[in-house]
Amino acid sequence: MAGRREVLRESLLQSIRDASLSELRRTGPAELSLREVARVAGISPSGLYRYVEGRDGLLELLVADGFERFGKAVAEAIAAAGFDFADQVVALAESYRSWAKANPEQFALILGSPVVGFNPDPNGPTGVAVRQFGMPMLQVILDAAATGQLNASPSPDAPIDLDPALPSIPAGLIEIAMRSWGRIHGIVILEAFGHLNWTGQDVVAVLQAEAKSIAATFGKERSSGSASVRKARGAKVAKR
Amino acid sequence: MAGRREVLRESLLQSIRDASLSELRRTGPAELSLREVARVAGISPSGLYRYVEGRDGLLELLVADGFERFGKAVAEAIAAAGFDFADQVVALAESYRSWAKANPEQFALILGSPVVGFNPDPNGPTGVAVRQFGMPMLQVILDAAATGQLNASPSPDAPIDLDPALPSIPAGLIEIAMRSWGRIHGIVILEAFGHLNWTGQDVVAVLQAEAKSIAATFGKERSSGSASVRKARGAKVAKR
DNA sequence: AGAATAGGCGAACAGTGTTCATGTTGCAAG
DNA sequence: CTTGCAACATGAACACTGTTCGCCTATTCT
Secondary structure, three states: OOOHHHHHHHHHHHHHHHHHHHHHHOOOOOOOOHHHHHHHHOOOHHHHHOOOOHHHHHHHHHHHHHHHHHHHHHHHHHHHHHHOOHHHHHHHHHHHHHHHHOHHHHHHHHHOOOOOOOOOOOOOHHHHHHHHHHHHHHHHHHHHHOOHHHHOOOOEEEEEEOOOOOOOOOOHHHHEEEEEEEHHHHHHHHHOOOOOOOHOOOOHHHHHHHHHHHHHHHHHOOOOHHHHHHHHHOOOOOOO | OOOOHHHHHHHHHHHHHHHHHHHHHHHOOOOOOOHHHHHHHHOOOOOOHOOHHHHHHHHHHHHHHHHHHHHHHHHHHHHHHOOOOHHHHHHHHHHHHHHHHHEEEEEEEHHHHOOOOOOOOOOOOHHHHHHHHHHHHHHHHHHHHOOOOEOOOOOOOEEEOOOOOOOOOHHHHHHHHHHHHHHHOOOHHHHOOOOOOOHOOOOHHHHHHHHHHHHHHEEOOOOOOOOOHHOOOOOOOOOO
């Protein structure tokens, strides 16, 4: 029973999503005007409030959408990179930068200065999108650990579980993920916000060097034969 | 001759600076209200335009001030760290994070999402502040190279000069500076914007590990026995 | 059928950045 | 000292913004 009301609502909500995204692309996060969005979506400003909780709700929509699309893009690139740790890191870095370059306003919105008074409510749609975003990147580390491609991390296993639904993760691996993410994110965000212009360097090349360096820092020396890695590819998830 | 008018102007300009800074701290960059600043500075909104070019001018004031104070804080920490490359990098990282933690809104303003339509005019006050900010960090790399503490960089010397007044710098060193900055900045900005909360890790410890890793990546091996570096070091403290 | 409810709208309010004509000073030249 | 001028300061006005409210229509449920 597809109520006529619901299909209308869904369609209009999609219009709002499209309108706000195109407005975001046109003006940037700070200038996003609720009234303008209402205008291009073909609705009155007050009518928007039946669909979205004010301007913050509009932003939350875009934040969730951004994390989702960003995460998906990165996850696909990683999946396409095969099972080698270094290859995956390089693919991660490149896709990370590519998405940021292609969607600068949304990148700034989701990973730039947080909008004050905007509490992302961990259980809301933004919260789950954020986890879906971080997961593939964390998974690169977990997989590498599971297939023995990481440096023997002598860290004391103080496993922490960030999601009750998932197995706990050794703190040492979390730290590796943090540091790897930070290295990629650092260069990408500096470039995205225009702080590397003065260098005159080819950021793609620098980022690739950095990705390889990440693999070298945390990964085992890669002997020329990759058979051992191939063999271990079965294990998908680390078991506590 | 200190005309009475000029002293008044200078004093009021300082009031404006103070007011806008305190307003920034109270509300954040996006909500900074020109009218409110005028209110606490004791001037009419339109009167503000005699001192500052609208809201963007107000922000430029804060951006320049932020880069200046940030740069000074980092430079002092580096200077206090002695002459050892690794010590300097650790000091740089710690002071970088400290300042960001202590001035979150201004940090977000100067290194977070750029305000659209805000062109930082390289020769304006913001431009020079930016260079003063980046200089000490770049200097760490240059000094290390000059004192032979860096890995022999096999990069072809394609020197680029970013400032005509300064000697050109080999591109290889620029790349090292970029990557080092990116590694520190990445972790700091991720933490500052709340993206590391889920990790439950001690960011100070992680950042310190990262700083040491930077020194290990680009610096010469510092074997515990080699006293040459140690001797070259000043009497300054180098704890841990 | 009738009642309940979700959807949509315009008016209104308080706030914003910015401009402009109008006064009001400070200061230097005549 | 007087005059003239430029800098200063202001309040009103304009075009916006986000948000709330009451009113009305159209769909859905009983």
